[in-house]
Amino acid sequence: MKDISCKLLVIGAGPGGYVCAIRAGQLGLDTVIVEERKPGGTCLNVGCIPSKALIHAAEEYDRIVHLASGKNPFGIKAKKPELDLSQTIAWKDNIVGRLNSGVSSLLKRAKVKMVQGRARFRDGKTVEVETETGRQVIHADNVVIATGSAPVELPNLPFGGSVISSTEALALTSVPERLVVVGGGYIGLELGTAFAKMGAKVTVVEAQARILPQYDAELTRPVAKRLQALGIEVMTHAKAKGLAKAGGMLLVETESGSEVSLAADKILVTVGRRPVTQGWGMEELVLDTDGPFIRIDERCQTSMRGIYAIGDVTGEPMLAHRAMAQGEMVAEIIAGHKRAWDKRAIPAVCFTDPEIVAVGLTADEAHKAGIEVRAGHFPFSANGRAMTKLGEEGFVRVVARADNHLVLGIQAVGQGVSELSAAFGLALEMGARIEDIAGTIHAHPTQGEAFQEGALKALGRELHI
Amino acid sequence: MGEHLIKMPDVGEGIAEAELVEWHVKVGDLVREDALLAAVMTDKATVEIPSPVNGEVLWLGAEIGDVVAIGSPLIRLQVAGGEGASSGSDKTEKAAEAPARSGEIEAQGDGAVRTSEAIIEQQAREAPPPRPVEAKQSPAVRMHRPPVAHTDNAKPIASPAIRLRAREAGVDLRQIPGTGPAGRITHEDLDAFLTHGPQVARAPGLIQDTSVQHIKVIGLRRKIAEKMATAKSRIPHITYVEEVDVTALEDLRTALNAKKRTDRPKLTILPFLMRAMVKAIAEQPNLNATYDDEAGIVHQHGGVHIGIATQTGSGLMVPVVRHAEARDLWDCAMELNRLAEAAKAGLATREELGGSTITITSLGAMGGIVTTPVINHPEVAIIGVNKIVVRPVWDGSTFIPRKMMNLSSSFDHRIIDGWDAAIFVQRIKTLLEAPAMIFVEA
Numbered sequence: 051m052k053d054i055s056c057k058l059l060v061i062g063a064g065p066g067g068y069v070c071a072i073r074a075g076q077l078g079l080d081t082v083i084v085e086e087r088k089p090g091g092t093c094l095n096v097g098c099i100p101s102k103a104l105i106h107a108a109e110e111y112d113r114i115v116h117l118a119s120g121k122n123p124f125g126i127k128a129k130k131p132e133l134d135l136s137q138t139i140a141w142k143d144n145i146v147g148r149l150n151s152g153v154s155s156l157l158k159r160a161k162v163k164m165v166q167g168r169a170r171f172r173d174g175k176t177v178e179v180e181t182e183t184g185r186q187v188i189h190a191d192n193v194v195i196a197t198g199s200a201p202v203e204l205p206n207l208p209f210g211g212s213v214i215s216s217t218e219a220l221a222l223t224s225v226p227e228r229l230v231v232v233g234g235g236y237i238g239l240e241l242g243t244a245f246a247k248m249g250a251k252v253t254v255v256e257a258q259a260r261i262l263p264q265y266d267a268e269l270t271r272p273v274a275k276r277l278q279a280l281g282i283e284v285m286t287h288a289k290a291k292g293l294a295k296a297g298g299m300l301l302v303e304t305e306s307g308s309e310v311s312l313a314a315d316k317i318l319v320t321v322g323r324r325p326v327t328q329g330w331g332m333e334e335l336v337l338d339t340d341g342p343f344i345r346i347d348e349r350c351q352t353s354m355r356g357i358y359a360i361g362d363v364t365g366e367p368m369l370a371h372r373a374m375a376q377g378e379m380v381a382e383i384i385a386g387h388k389r390a391w392d393k394r395a396i397p398a399v400c401f402t403d404p405e406i407v408a409v410g411l412t413a414d415e416a417h418k419a420g421i422e423v424r425a426g427h428f429p430f431s432a433n434g435r436a437m438t439k440l441g442e443e444g445f446v447r448v449v450a451r452a453d454n455h456l457v458l459g460i461q462a463v464g465q466g467v468s469e470l471s472a473a474f475g476l477a478l479e480m481g482a483r484i485e486d487i488a489g490t491i492h493a494h495p496t497q498g499e500a501f502q503e504g505a506l507k508a509l510g511r512e513l514h515i
Numbered sequence: 516m517g518e519h520l521i522k523m524p525d526v527g528e529g530i531a532e533a534e535l536v537e538w539h540v541k542v543g544d545l546v547r548e549d550a551l552l553a554a555v556m557t558d559k560a561t562v563e564i565p566s567p568v569n570g571e572v573l574w575l576g577a578e579i580g581d582v583v584a585i586g587s588p589l590i591r592l593q594v595a596g597g598e599g600a601s602s603g604s605d606k607t608e609k610a611a612e613a614p615a616r617s618g619e620i621e622a623q624g625d626g627a628v629r630t631s632e633a634i635i636e637q638q639a640r641e642a643p644p645p646r647p648v649e650a651k652q653s654p655a656v657r658m659h660r661p662p663v664a665h666t667d668n669a670k671p672i673a674s675p676a677i678r679l680r681a682r683e684a685g686v687d688l689r690q691i692p693g694t695g696p697a698g699r700i701t702h703e704d705l706d707a708f709l710t711h712g713p714q715v716a717r718a719p720g721l722i723q724d725t726s727v728q729h730i731k732v733i734g735l736r737r738k739i740a741e742k743m744a745t746a747k748s749r750i751p752h753i754t755y756v757e758e759v760d761v762t763a764l765e766d767l768r769t770a771l772n773a774k775k776r777t778d779r780p781k782l783t784i785l786p787f788l789m790r791a792m793v794k795a796i797a798e799q800p801n802l803n804a805t806y807d808d809e810a811g812i813v814h815q816h817g818g819v820h821i822g823i824a825t826q827t828g829s830g831l832m833v834p835v836v837r838h839a840e841a842r843d844l845w846d847c848a849m850e851l852n853r854l855a856e857a858a859k860a861g862l863a864t865r866e867e868l869g870g871s872t873i874t875i876t877s878l879g880a881m882g883g884i885v886t887t888p889v890i891n892h893p894e895v896a897i898i899g900v901n902k903i904v905v906r907p908v909w910d911g912s913t914f915i916p917r918k919m920m921n922l923s924s925s926f927d928h929r930i931i932d933g934w935d936a937a938i939f940v941q942r943i944k945t946l947l948e949a950p951a952m953i954f955v956e957a
């Protein structure tokens with residue numbers, strides 16, 4: 051097979067890689083992208099998108115279950131619904147398929163050459179790809195490593211059989227009767243909640259003191275409350291020890307040190323994700339690392355000239371939108387533009403029930419950094435739109451510097467608050483003061499009003515509480 | 516009570532407009548008849564406008580630096596009793612046309628103007644230095660908010676658009692004090708930084724001076740600016756520098772000065788240069804020319820009228836030694852001295868300040884090593900004199916101290932080829948190095 055030479059080679063067509071390639075193509079760079087599987091990476095194929103599809107289907111189902119229970123305040127009578135999960139999965143697969151071809155056509159339109167297969171570095175400028183039709187050698191002036199991340203496996207609970215990762219969980223064709231989720235982070239809770247809504251008996255095993263430990267207790271409390279209402283049992287300070295010999299049982303060491311066994315049809319392990327730094331010839335390169343990640347500078351440059359890395363393989367937060375922003379930036383850098391990472395805010399969203407959004411610093415984090423803050427907290431129970439959606443749980447919290455009122459962080463928990471992340475991110479990125487938010491007309495009746503009211507409250511002049 | 520309107524008088528020379536260079540009065544002032552109201556300037560002359568009546572100034576029709584059309588209302592005076600009247604262009608035409616000698620100020624009657632031809636320098640003598648217009652307040656001042664310095668190593672507060680602009684301009688935003696809310700860096704802050712550069716780090720006791728004075732370029736300065744711009748933009752200059760051994764010339768000059776008659780002026784090097792130029796021009800008359808590039812005609816002059824670039828208190832002026840070909844060394848020196856003094860005193864006439872066909876520029880002891888003279892448009896050549904320094908010169912067997920001087924000369928390359936320019940300068944060099952040749956008829 052004839053060798054290919056190009057200006058830019060991107061390894062991995064996840065959100066970071068494909069955005070980088072599209073932007074590079076737009077900028078006229080001769081670009082090749084290599085992907086072993088389908089374009090879109092974890093996010094599109096086995097992450098963000100399919101999980102949101104499943105979560106939505108579960109919500110729809112749960113809503114009707116709730117209506118059918120006769121305990122709804124709307125006066126709606128409904129019959130008990132039925133769920134055909136295989137059909138749900140097929141619908142989800144269709145969405146994923148459409149997005150796969152969407153990414154492919156975007157790459158094509160940007161004149162990016164796509165090579166399917168597993169890439170492996172031969173040296174810093176040369177990559178071999180095992181394609182279906184043979185070995186393809188690619189010479190590149192610049193290489194972007196965008197190999198992403200993979201679910202972490204517990205040594206005593208290897209994937210296989212009833213022990214599954216999020217990838218398999220998103221492809222189940224029937225709802226497991228008993229599902230144990232090991233790891234109470236956002237992935238475990240999103241999927242655990244969805245399966246609980248679809249009728250599974252879900253138990254969450256979390257090693258730390260509470261679920262979503264990276265968020266503060268106030269923010270996660272409505273989620274914990276909702277988990278309880280959904281009948282999900284949450285075991286904290288609990289450690290999964292392995293499968294019982296008998297099978298179908300998970301051994302768990304509880305807080306008191308005693309060992310219990312949990313009956314489980316499926317055991318979903320969501321204890322985090324690890325960067326994919328193996329299997330593509332990293333050993334052929336001399337890349338500095340930062341813990342398990344590839345070390346990058348503010349231009350996503352690795353310790354080797356002409357080799358960049360973006361996305362999950364470069365560290366936390368492992369979020370698609372961070373990878374996309376890095377990818378875009380790197381393409382522009384390679385095209386000769388002056389760019390460097392100067393983002394102020396990377397919003398993080400948990401699609402739990404209710405949803406959580408966090409941007410910037412919390413009051414506690416600011417205090418720890420030695421910054422005096424003033425914060426405003428506005429509950430959705432005082433928001434008209436939230437009331438009409440039966441979504442009074444949660445709040446918006448605005449954290450600002452006490453001295454000059456510069457907004458440092460915004461957090462929210464509540465139904466549908468993921469969509470507020472746009473406003474929150476913009477406020478931080480623009481360097482807004484709380485007066486700016488308070489002085490912006492927010493449409494009524496929307497949940498967004500809680501953002502403005504939170505700002506007003508931080509100023510001590512709240513109107514609706 | 517009535518009103519008396521004074522219009523911009525016709526100051527002659529067939530001009531259509533004149534520049535207001537000075538107000539002697541302001542609104543509310545009481546003026547007496549014949550008191551000076553304003554000064555206006557045309558191409559060559561500054562004209563004082565006296566008041567034709569007693570009255571109070573009601574209104575001024577122009578600002579300093581404005582170019583006002585002849586006949587435009589200039590001043591309104593409130594006068595006691597009677598009907599208002601108007602004076603201006605019609606009445607004064609004659610006055611302006613009247614011939615006037617250097618330095619003379621002709622006073623006319625009611626509504627007349629005092630005109631002195633070629634008294635650019637008079638304006639310079641009498642006019643105060645251009646008034647600085649009050650500095651416009653910068654946005655920072657207007658906001659009455661001290662810029663917030665980014666003392667902690669926090670990221671500078673700026674929107675993504677500003678960060679991108681800064682990145683592309685290669686500016687580290689941490690250098691820029693933000694004037695926006697909470698110290699946010701605004702587009703204006705970035706613009707200011709890009710325009711004025713980094714603020715000097717503040718040391719204790721030292722204060723940044725952010726004031727800007729806006730000084731209108733008016734009067735002679737404006738004329739100089741226009742003339743230089745014309746010369747530089749229209750004439751493709753070629754500059755040629757050659758060194759001249761003036762040891763012999765200096766010996767001669769010293770001897771002549773030591774034994775000169777008391778009624779004769781002290782000789783500088785310039786009269787010798789002028790005479791040398793006359794000789795060289797006799798061989799290369801195309802150097803003594805003015806080029807009308809619009810008409811496409813070179814006017815090659817018989818008379819050698821040498822302009823002498825002269826620094827005066829108000830700026831550069833070029834009095835002209837006319838017909839240098841008909842003057843001997845002493846005559847050249849005498850005329851040169853007279854003109855320089857007249858120019859510096861502001862007494863040179865318009866005729867004395869124009870009509871040159873070739874120019875000498877000399878900064879004397881400040882002459883430096885090399886200059887790049889700007890041709891006195893529309894001439895085609897200018898000879899620049901650099902300072903004389905004693906340098907060791909190799910005579911073939913040893914170093915000997917010689918008085919050396921550079922000539923830096925520019926030529927209009929449209930008319931004068933580099934070859935001709937070189938021959939001209941070499942000819943002058945030969946003459947100056949063996950000064951007897953200047954005085955020997957060929």
